[in-house]
Every structure is written in C-alpha cells, then in structure tokens.
Amino acid sequence: MKRIQQMLLEMARGNFFYSLDPGAKNDNMASLIVMLNMVNEEIRASFVHQGFATAQDSPRYLIQMSLLLDANGTIEMANNKSCSLLSQLPKDLIGQNVSEIMTANTQKSWHNKLPKLLKKDFTDTIMPLEFITPEGLIISKDFHVSTFRSLDGNDQKILMDTVLFSKGEPIGKGLWKHALKISKGAKSPKVRLSQKDIRMIREVHDMILNNLDRDLPKLKDLALQMGTNEFKLKYGFKQLYGTTIFKFLTQERLRKAKTLTLHTSLSLKTIAHMTGFKSIPHFSRAFKEKYGRPPSSLRK
Structure with missing residues (x-):
C-alpha cells in the first residue's frame, strides 16, 4: 500500500x-x-x-514547424511535422532553398529581410511567413527567426520555427482559422475545416482509442456515419493528428499491446486479440517493425 x-x-x-x-x-x-x-x-x-490529458475544448495536438537553413537560405534540416504539413518527403525538402516553398509575397519580404538578418552574428526576430504545399495549401503564421554561428564560427545558420497550436490559443484563433488557407488557382483545392469539423474529427479519434479491438468501417461509411464526406474526414484527420486514420489505429494498437505485454501476464495471443490483430504472426511483425524487437522479448 x-x-x-x-x-x-x-x-x-x-x-x-x-x-x-x-x-x-x-x-x-x-x-x-x-x-x-x-x-x-x-x-x-x-x-x-x-497535448493535454484533460483538454476537452482545447487544442489536442502540438504541431511545431522547424527549419534549419544555411546563410543562403538552403534547408539543411526539417522536423517531421514540417515535412508532413508541407506535404514533402525529407529528401525532397532538404536541399531546397526555403524561398521555393514560400508564396510570392513572402518571397519578396524574405529576400528583403535576409541581408539585414545576416549582418549580425546573432539575431532574433518575428516574421509573418506563408509557405505553400504542392497541392496549393498555404500555411500562414508568425515565425520566430534566429541567426547564429556554427560551432567552428565559420558558417552562419538560420533557424525558423513556429507552434501552430499552443495551450493558451483557442481553436477559433489558431491554426484552422488563420494558419491554413487555400491558394488561388490550386489544381487540387483543399477544404477549410470549421470548429464543427474539428470536433467531429476528435470524435473519430476518441472512437478509435475506445475500440482498438475492432476493425474500422470503410472510411466512406465512417464519414457518412459522422455526417461528413470521406475526403474531409481523411484530410482533416491527417492535418489535425499528423498521420492517416489507419496508421493512427495501428500505432495505438501497438502502444496498448506494449503496455499489456509489459504490465500483465496475459498471453501474447490474448493481447493480439484484445488489440485487434488477427494472428500472432501479424502482431509480431507489426510490433517488431514499430519497436525493433518482437513482443516476446519483453517477457522475462
């Protein structure tokens, strides 16, 4: 006790x-x-x-964009969330000049501001920037831009980052109202998510967590059940949680399976069944791919 x-x-x-x-x-x-x-x-x-354990009416996901540039503006590092939001693979994003993924207006202001930033070894400033994805989605937000010297003192670096959701920022004033917009003439236009859409997507998120042992219905049927369409459901879930619905389902099943494997004496077959895996081989393959070792190795 x-x-x-x-x-x-x-x-x-x-x-x-x-x-x-x-x-x-x-x-x-x-x-x-x-x-x-x-x-x-x-x-x-x-x-x-x-993001927050009891946040019923608060943003539930902390999305941070972070890009590291050299003095010419070439991207040297991008975190996973940046790649996800910009709809580009790391290998495609890294090596690009940051101006290539900016809107025309932002490119102009960025090129005007960059020489001033680089005049000093260390600077910190806030800049409103707009980035555009290949599909035409615009991410508009104030970015914190810092310049600094590398360890050897020879090269100058630029770090730009922003938090799209934060604890004190209401949904209505945050990412979905101001940060995501649609560019004119986009070939594949995206939808704007309302607060009602976000609440619906959260309901789908919670439904998945509460039914990990069950298979999801087809996304078309699930969307109809939730009063929306398949495109908005898939697109909105990816933007809100940074992954697809089925990838999220798998990662949560594996997370629960790991907890049960570590903290219970249930058989692996029972755990696999409780977390929605059809067979032990399927469960073991997915577990090893996620955690680098089979579930049996966690048992003493």
Whole structure:
C-alpha cells in the first residue's frame, strides 16, 4: 500500500514515468498495481498524442514547424511535422532553398529581410511567413527567426520555427482559422475545416482509442456515419493528428499491446486479440517493425 501511495503521489505531481512491479503473486494487490500501471501509461500517452490529458475544448495536438537553413537560405534540416504539413518527403525538402516553398509575397519580404538578418552574428526576430504545399495549401503564421554561428564560427545558420497550436490559443484563433488557407488557382483545392469539423474529427479519434479491438468501417461509411464526406474526414484527420486514420489505429494498437505485454501476464495471443490483430504472426511483425524487437522479448 505504501508503494501504491507513492505512485499516486508521483502521478499527482505529473510524473507519469513512475511504475510499479506487480511482483510474482497473483492476488488482488498485484491486479491493482497492473491497473495503475495501465492508467499511468494511458495518461502519459494522452500528453504525447493529445497535448493535454484533460483538454476537452482545447487544442489536442502540438504541431511545431522547424527549419534549419544555411546563410543562403538552403534547408539543411526539417522536423517531421514540417515535412508532413508541407506535404514533402525529407529528401525532397532538404536541399531546397526555403524561398521555393514560400508564396510570392513572402518571397519578396524574405529576400528583403535576409541581408539585414545576416549582418549580425546573432539575431532574433518575428516574421509573418506563408509557405505553400504542392497541392496549393498555404500555411500562414508568425515565425520566430534566429541567426547564429556554427560551432567552428565559420558558417552562419538560420533557424525558423513556429507552434501552430499552443495551450493558451483557442481553436477559433489558431491554426484552422488563420494558419491554413487555400491558394488561388490550386489544381487540387483543399477544404477549410470549421470548429464543427474539428470536433467531429476528435470524435473519430476518441472512437478509435475506445475500440482498438475492432476493425474500422470503410472510411466512406465512417464519414457518412459522422455526417461528413470521406475526403474531409481523411484530410482533416491527417492535418489535425499528423498521420492517416489507419496508421493512427495501428500505432495505438501497438502502444496498448506494449503496455499489456509489459504490465500483465496475459498471453501474447490474448493481447493480439484484445488489440485487434488477427494472428500472432501479424502482431509480431507489426510490433517488431514499430519497436525493433518482437513482443516476446519483453517477457522475462
């Protein structure tokens, strides 16, 4: 009971990386510890996947664009979220000049501002920038732009980043109202997501988490069920959570399977069934691809 009390105190402090060994006994106390470990894992994951554990009416996902440039404006590094938002693979994005993915107006202001930024070794400024994807989606946001010297002091670097969702920024004033727009003449126009659309997509997100053991219906049927169309459902989910619906389903199934494998004595066959995998081989292949080793290796 003292160990359980300590764990609850750690959770109250916000430490969700604290867990208990249930021990060898198969009694009520061991079952309680297993359940606490699972709750702890779920809360920890909610911070990663939703931004805030209890955010019912707040943004649930922290999306940060971050680009590292050389003094000429060539992209040397881009984080995964930047690649996802800009709809480009890292190998295609890195090596481009950043002006190539900017709108015409932003290109002009960027080229005017860049020489001034590079006059000093270290600068920090805020710039309104617009980036455009190959499909014509415009990402418009204020970016924090910093210049600095490399470790050897010879090369100058530029770091630009922005947070599209933040804890204090309401949905109506955030990404979906101001940061995503449609460029004129786009060949494949995208839809604008309303607050109602975002709530609907969150419902789909929660439905997936609560039914990991079940197969999803066809996206067309799911969209009709949610009162929308397939395109808006797929597009909106990808923009809000940074991945496709089916990839999200798989990653959450594997995350729950890992928790059950580590903190319960359930057989791997039972765990596979509880997390929606049709067979042990399928479960093992997916688990190894995600975590680099088979689920059996987690068992002592």
